[in-house]
Every structure is written in structure tokens, then in C-alpha cells.
Amino acid sequence: MEDILSAKEISSDTSETTRRIREEPRRRSKVSIKGVNAWFGSKQALKNINLEIEENTATAFMGPSGCGKTTLIRCLNRMHEMTPGAKAKGQVILDGIDIYDKSIDPVIIKRRIGMVFQKPNPFPTMSIFDNVAAGLKLNGIKDKKLIREIVEESLEGAGLWEEVKNELDKPGMGLSGGQQQRLCIARALAMQPEILLMDEPTSALDPLASSKIEELVHKLKKDLTIIIVTHNMQQAARVADRAAFMYLGEMIEYGFTKQIFQNPEQELTERFVSGKFG
Numbered sequence: 001m002e003d004i005l006s007a008k009e010i011s012s013d014t015s016e017t018t019r020r021i022r023e024e025p026r027r028r029s030k031v032s033i034k035g036v037n038a039w040f041g042s043k044q045a046l047k048n049i050n051l052e053i054e055e056n057t058a059t060a061f062m063g064p065s066g067c068g069k070t071t072l073i074r075c076l077n078r079m080h081e082m083t084p085g086a087k088a089k090g091q092v093i094l095d096g097i098d099i100y101d102k103s104i105d106p107v108i109i110k111r112r113i114g115m116v117f118q119k120p121n122p123f124p125t126m127s128i129f130d131n132v133a134a135g136l137k138l139n140g141i142k143d144k145k146l147i148r149e150i151v152e153e154s155l156e157g158a159g160l161w162e163e164v165k166n167e168l169d170k171p172g173m174g175l176s177g178g179q180q181q182r183l184c185i186a187r188a189l190a191m192q193p194e195i196l197l198m199d200e201p202t203s204a205l206d207p208l209a210s211s212k213i214e215e216l217v218h219k220l221k222k223d224l225t226i227i228i229v230t231h232n233m234q235q236a237a238r239v240a241d242r243a244a245f246m247y248l249g250e251m252i253e254y255g256f257t258k259q260i261f262q263n264p265e266q267e268l269t270e271r272f273v274s275g276k277f278g
């Protein structure tokens with residue numbers, strides 16, 4: 001849509017969207033979701049989803065319970081197909097390559113696209129340090145100095161280093177819920193992902209711990225692309241550049257967050273963002 005506006009149209013049109021196109025730098029597409037359908041057995045959970053995710057942005061997926069938000073992000077890193085009986089069709093183009101192409105190893109996709117879940121899930125028997133280092137070790141990195149550096153960098157990146165730097169050998173499970181979630185973010189960052197998928201990452205956290213995660217989203221998107229599922233519309237408004245509203249497995253509307261909240265095109269979106277259902 002943005003691409004087809006000519007310079008003349010841009011200079012004569014003063015609409016909100018055009019104004020924002022002028023103000024915002026044009027970003028590169030990171031992921032193109034093209035005609036994605038997904039099923040659990042015979043039950044269709046996603047219907048013909050099409051979406052462009054731009055690099056270094058945060059996109060919020062919103063919609064009522066059961067509309068397919070989790071299923072969609074799980075289709076973006078090939079986790080969906082790990083559920084017995086589940087299948088997905090369509091294309092997910094990451095930097096020009098379809099992650100569903102037969103030649104693609106799903107393990108590499110999971111490395112490039114990290115994920116953080118609703119409930120913090122540190123590895124239960126491991127120390128703080130080992131939680132972050134585990135993926136590196138699994139990937140054959142043995143250099144202890146390098147592992148230490150990456151662990152420190154990742155904990156810094158997740159805004160947790162100052163709180164844990166003197167207790168790296170203590171169990172990850174001993175941290176507070178908010179700290180555990182930041183530990184899980186550090187664990188994902190250690191793999192140096194290009195995209196971070198966050199499935200309701202603050203729904204189990206108190207407001208202070210949630211606001212720390214929101215601050216992190218702002219900071220992290222400078223280096224990576226973030227997709228965050230959230231039930232909390234204020235949170236979507238605070239953290240997301242783009243927002244997508246889903247309903248019964250369909251993508252109803254997608255656009256600049258401000259537009260979705262203040263001037264949605266679809267009546268269903270309007271009803272959802274004004275709290276009439278969901």
C-alpha cells in the first residue's frame with residue numbers, strides 16, 4: 001500500500017496514514033506471511049492469513065481468546081507442526097526464504113526466531129547462568145570465555161544483569177516471576193535471534209514487572225523484530241508500532257497501532273478496541 005503512493009499523492013494528501021508514512025522511515029520487510037492456513041486435526045484454526053512484518057518494529061497480535069494468536073506465532077517458527085495432528089499450509093517468507101521450504105531445517109528457524117511464553121519457564125534444575133548458556137552449549141560452543149561473554153551480554157540485554165550478576169550460580173527458579181521472564185528473554189537472546197515472538201509475556205506478572213518487559217520491547221526492537229501477543233489493549237497501544245486484530249482464525253485488520261485504536265476500518269475491530277467484546 002505504502003509503495004504505491006506516488007510522490008505527488010504524498011505531497012497533496014494530508015491524511016493520518018500519509019503523514020505517518022512521511023514521518024516514519026521506510027523499513028525493510030522481515031517476514032511476509034502469505035496465505036497461511038492452519039489446522040488441529042480437522043479443525044481449522046487459521047484462515048488465509050496475509051501480513052507483512054517490518055524489520056525493527058514491534059507488532060501486537062490482538063483478539064479474543066481462541067481467535068488463533070498463539071497458533072499464528074507458532075506457525076512463524078515452525079512450532080505449530082510439532083503438535084500431534086497439527087498442520088500448516090502457506091508461505092512464511094523470512095528475508096526472502098520460505099521457512100516451510102523442504103530444504104529448510106526447522107532447527108535453524110527456531111534459532112533465528114526466538115520465543116518467550118506466557119508463563120516464565122526457566123529450566124527447573126539449572127542455575128541462572130546455565131539457563132542462559134544451555135542453548136549455546138547445545139549448539140556446540142565450548143569456549144568458556146565466549147559463553148561467559150554471551151551470557152553477560154544476554155542478561156544485560158534482558159535488563160537482568162545488575163540484579164543477578166552476583167548470584168549467577170543460584171537456581172533460575174529462585175527468581176521472582178518478572179525476573180524469571182527476563183531470564184527467559186535472556187535465554188532467547190543468547191541465541192542471537194533476529195525475531196522474538198512473545199506470547200502474552202506479561203500476563204502472569206504484576207504491573208511493575210510488566211512495565212519492565214514493555215521497556216525491554218522498546219529497547220530490543222532496535223536490534224530485532226518483535227511480535228507480541230497481548231490481551232491487554234493498553235499494553236498494545238504502549239509497545240506496538242503495528243497492531244493486528246484477529247477473530248475466529250481470520251486477520252480482520254492490520255495497521256499502525258494508533259489507527260487501529262483510534263480510527264479502525266472494520267466495525268469488528270472498533271467493537272473489540274472499545275471493549276465491547278473480547
Ligand SMILES: Nc1ncnc2c1ncn2[C@@H]1O[C@H](COP(=O)(O)OP(=O)(O)OP(=O)(O)O)[C@@H](O)[C@H]1O
Nearest residue numbers: 040043045063064065066067068069070071072083
Ligand atoms: N492443541 C490443540 N488442539 C486442538 N485445538 C487447539 C489446540 N490449540 C489450540 N486449539 C484451537 O485452535 C484455535 C486457536 O487457538 P489459539 O490457542 O491459537 O488461540 P489464542 O488466540 O491464542 O487464544 P488465547 O487468547 O486464549 O491464548 C482455538 O479454537 C483452539 O481451541
Ligand SMILES: [Mg+2]
Nearest residue numbers: 069070071199
Ligand atoms: Mg494464546
